[in-house]
Amino acid sequence: MSFDDLPETWPDLPLDDPLLAADVVDLVVGHTDRVDGCAAFLLLEPDLRLRTPFLVGGTGDHRDPWELRDGLVEALAPLGLGGVVLARGRDGSVLLTDADRTWHEMVLDVCRRVDLPLVAAFVATPSAVRSYPGPLSAVGGLAS
Numbered sequence: 001m002s003f004d005d006l007p008e009t010w011p012d013l014p015l016d017d018p019l020l021a022a023d024v025v026d027l028v029v030g031h032t033d034r035v036d037g038c039a040a041f042l043l044l045e046p047d048l049r050l051r052t053p054f055l056v057g058g059t060g061d062h063r064d065p066w067e068l069r070d071g072l073v074e075a076l077a078p079l080g081l082g083g084v085v086l087a088r089g090r091d092g093s094v095l096l097t098d099a100d101r102t103w104h105e106m107v108l109d110v111c112r113r114v115d116l117p118l119v120a121a122f123v124a125t126p127s128a129v130r131s132y133p134g135p136l137s138a139v140g141g142l143a144s
Helices: 018-028 031-036 065-079 098-114
Strands: 038-044 050-057 083-089 118-124 129-131
Touching: 018 038, 018 050, 018 083, 018 118, 018 129, 031 038, 031 050, 031 083, 038 065, 065 098, 083 098, 098 118
Parallel strands: 083 118
Antiparallel strands: 038 050, 038 083, 118 129
């Protein structure tokens, strides 16, 4: 996955394709943001095309993501979005950490509160962009 793989028409395409979404994350979350730690949110139009990205820096493992929840709810609720893509930028391995899972849980909570689909979620490290695994029920595992 690399932004070099993006088709010229990517701004006109919905980001419900996981490979396309990963390539857009690779474009939006730069190397320095990954090393320093960030949370990037790709805000999507109702047809799931990218409206705009926004990035919160300084989100290393020392930062409690739940401190941002209420502000994200206030910011996202009135925008009339079709969905959001989360990208947690950080240094280190592409293997998911407990901190990554905490970020994902917080963003899922925000999305529930504002009735907004979380279309995809990724970890972006200096070496790669990796998707969070889908729910077990979505991949043929346990039903909830």
